[in-house]
Amino acid sequence: xxxxKVKNVQEALQGVQSNMTLMLGGFGLCGIPENAxxxxxxxxxxxxxxxxNNAGIDDFGLGRLLQKKQIKKxxxxxxxxxxxxxxxxxxxxxxxxxxxxxxxxxxxRAAQAGFPAFYTSAGYxxxxxxxKETREFDGKMYVLEPAFKADFAFVKAWKGDAAGNLVFKGTxxxxxxxxxxxxxxxxxEVEELVPVGTIDPDHVHIPGIxxxxxxxxxxxxxxxxxxxxxxxx
Amino acid sequence: xxxxxxxxxxxxxxxxxDGFYVNLGIGIPTLVANYVRTDIEVEFQSENGVLGMGPFPxxxxxxxxxxxxxxxxxTTLPGAxxxxxxxxxxxxxxxxxxxxxxxxxxxxxxxxxxxxKIPGKMVKxxxxxxxLVASAENIIVAMMHTNKRGESKLLKQCSLPLxxxxxxxxxxxxxxxxxxxxxxxxxxxRAPGVSVEEIQKGTAGTLIVNGEIPEMILS
Numbered sequence: 200x201x202x203x204k205v206k207n208v209q210e211a212l213q214g215v216q217s218n219m220t221l222m223l224g225g226f227g228l229c230g231i232p233e234n235a236x237x238x239x240x241x242x243x244x245x246x247x248x249x250x251x252n253n254a255g256i257d258d259f260g261l262g263r264l265l266q267k268k269q270i271k272k273x274x275x276x277x278x279x280x281x282x283x284x285x286x287x288x289x290x291x292x293x294x295x296x297x298x299x300x301x302x303x304x305x306x307x308r309a310a311q312a313g314f315p316a317f318y319t320s321a322g323y324x325x326x327x328x329x330x331k332e333t334r335e336f337d338g339k340m341y342v343l344e345p346a347f348k349a350d351f352a353f354v355k356a357w358k359g360d361a362a363g364n365l366v367f368k369g370t371x372x373x374x375x376x377x378x379x380x381x382x383x384x385x386x387x388e389v390e391e392l393v394p395v396g397t398i399d400p401d402h403v404h405i406p407g408i409x410x411x412x413x414x415x416x417x418x419x420x421x422x423x424x425x426x427x428x429x430x431x432x
Numbered sequence: 433x434x435x436x437x438x439x440x441x442x443x444x445x446x447x448x449x450d451g452f453y454v455n456l457g458i459g460i461p462t463l464v465a466n467y468v469r470t471d472i473e474v475e476f477q478s479e480n481g482v483l484g485m486g487p488f489p490x491x492x493x494x495x496x497x498x499x500x501x502x503x504x505x506x507t508t509l510p511g512a513x514x515x516x517x518x519x520x521x522x523x524x525x526x527x528x529x530x531x532x533x534x535x536x537x538x539x540x541x542x543x544x545x546x547x548x549k550i551p552g553k554m555v556k557x558x559x560x561x562x563x564l565v566a567s568a569e570n571i572i573v574a575m576m577h578t579n580k581r582g583e584s585k586l587l588k589q590c591s592l593p594l595x596x597x598x599x600x601x602x603x604x605x606x607x608x609x610x611x612x613x614x615x616x617x618x619x620x621x622r623a624p625g626v627s628v629e630e631i632q633k634g635t636a637g638t639l640i641v642n643g644e645i646p647e648m649i650l651s
Contacts, residue, residue, distance in 0.1 A: 226480040226481070227480075228503070229499050252517070276557050276558060277557035278555070278557050279556030289552070295555075297557045299561075299563045300521065300559050300562075301525055301560060302562075302563065303517075304516070307518070319525065319563075320566035322558075322562045322566065324597035324598075325562065325594045325597070357497075369497035369514055370478075370482050370497065370499050370500075371496075372481055372514055372515065374517045377517055377518045421496035423494065423499075424499075424503040426494055427494075427504040427505050427506070428491045428493075429487060429489070429490060429491070431491065
């Protein structure tokens with residue numbers, strides 16, 4: 200077993216510097232690497248480029264980095280829940296590259312899988328395709344999208360072991376598996392670090408080969424953005 | 433009388449057929465699930481990574497790890513599955529999802545749709561909408577017929593940045609059901625009590641009215 204375990208978030212984020220490109224898993228606030236984000240705030244790294252589907256809310260998730268103006272550029276698909284984000288974007292302080300959600304996921308997966316680029320129909324004929332190579336296949340038009348290149352990927356899983364194997368829960372899976380191995384260094388934080396051998400190999404969602412560092416996360420808030428419920432009859 | 437959001441959802445629910453996998457967008461489309469016939473089998477896909485989405489959880493049973501693409505807490509039904517974002521869009525891009533229902537700010541008579549950006553004012557992003565409209569063959573737009581200023585949302589040409597080109601096949605609005613083909617809106621049904629003239633007045637794009645136009649039947 201190749202040991203990927205590091206003792207805490209500080210050790211896990213060693214080498215993170217200003218101006219780097221970072222991938223962060225999560226959809227809204229669901230499945231975000233809360234510990235890594237908190238540490239990025241503490242480290243006061245500046246001018247980072249963040250690849251993440253959303254930008255958190257004003258006071259949580261990547262919103263915390265935005266508040267401190269640590270982000271130079273965001274690459275996301277939807278940023279509607281964050282007023283500070285919208286303000287920084289419309290004022291030009293923050294560079295934003297809006298990318299269709301499926302394309303965003305596939306640009307991660309392509310990096311993970313060693314594809315330099317791929318064709319997708321998403322965004323053809325829109326401003327997303329401006330300046331990009333297009334090509335026809337079987338009578339339909341496609342846009343060439345390059346794989347992402349990133350220095351660190353921060354992902355959050357439900358369970359993991361020292362070998363780096365990961366298991367996700369519910370829809371907190373989202374972009375996390377696609378980002379594993381898509382950056383130079385993948386850092387996984389888990390709610391529960393279990394002894395090696397306790398995860399059935401058949402139940403591993405992401406094999407440890409895609410993960411360089413893993414640590415037991417702490418104090419998860421797991422905030423809910425839209426609490427929708429129904430009454431019991 | 434013009435339909436409200438629930439009325440639009442109720443009419444669109446009639447388009448959902450037995451055995452369909454359906455992706456519902458945020459807003460009016462989400463309401464469609466409430467009106468689908470209970471005697472047919474349908475699975476709802478949410479692009480954040482769930483197939484077999486159920487109703488909202490009971491109070492106290494909500495789980496932060498189980499949400500839909502609108503970030504609302506949900507439940508799953510027997511037979512449901514979770515998956516990553518890449519696989520989710522493989523379902524969409526690969527045309528495994530049968531029907532896509534989404535909202536729009538504007539639809540043009542050639543099937544173009546705009547729903548993600550108002551330059552200089554509102555930029556929320558396209559989310560999964562560009563992937564959905566570029567791939568799906570069966571796309572229904574759910575929207576009010578006119579905007580808050582009373583201006584038509586069914587246009588000759590979209591004025592806002594596009595989400596997709598020539599992709600919308602059907603539009604269900606507060607006033608009508610329209611088919612989009614041959615660069616025209618074809619009026620299929622009127623909302624209860626709404627006249628063809630009212631629909632004509634609210635439609636800036638080319639509207640084709642062929643013969644007697646029936647009223648929608650909403651149970």
